[in-house]
């Protein structure tokens with residue numbers, strides 16, 4: 615049954631489509647596999663073709679945002695392997711140059727729309743993403759109504775090593791980057807960290823990392839075995855929580 619409602623991008627009453635939050639192609643075997651997603655309260659949901667929400671976007675607006683997703687596929691999925699580099703003291707990283715390798719606006723809008731879709735979605739998996747006033751700021755940047763400002767939505771991308779397990783577990787957490795809020799979106803071995811507002815970020819370790827943030831000239835993906843630690847801890851907590859829930863069920 616078609617679902618009618620207000621599209622959160624154009625604001626019109628329309629038939630709403632099945633809009634993916636993390637674009638469909640990042641669920642690598644989406645035609646054959648069932649995916650398990652986990653929300654921050656450890657509830658799980660199975661999804662055949664990734665997590666979508668049919669209460670947020672009309673088809674036209676979803677298609678518009680899908681154009682930016684294409685830049686994400688191009689860089690993260692297709693070009694990655696050919697861009698391996700050693701940068702400063704980072705043993706393994708991937709370096710992309712604006713113009714030659716990526717289009718700044720398209721890639722920037724891909725990251726912003728990823729976080730914006732997570733924020734407007736009511737799916738449990740994204741219930742910790744609440745951008746507050748930055749939701750409207752993200753939307754007006756995406757609609758070109760507001761001049762983009764680099765203090766908003768700074769993005770740093772990590773990748774787990776190829777051999778790291780659990781690459782297909784997708785989830786999203788609210789975290790801290792120094793003293794400011796940061797959202798981490800885990801999908802397909804990537805960890806996309808987006809900081810809604812860096813204005814009050816204190817001058818410390820965080821600023822060093824911000825030098826590696828995606829910018830108008832370069833985009834760096836840092837491969838880091840330690841970045842997997844976050845995921846391991848999260849999944850251990852999930853396991854523990856499920857065991858406890860099982861126990862409670864059995865006791866009843």
Ligand SMILES: [Zn+2]
Nearest residue numbers: 621624672675
């Ligand atoms: Zn629309």
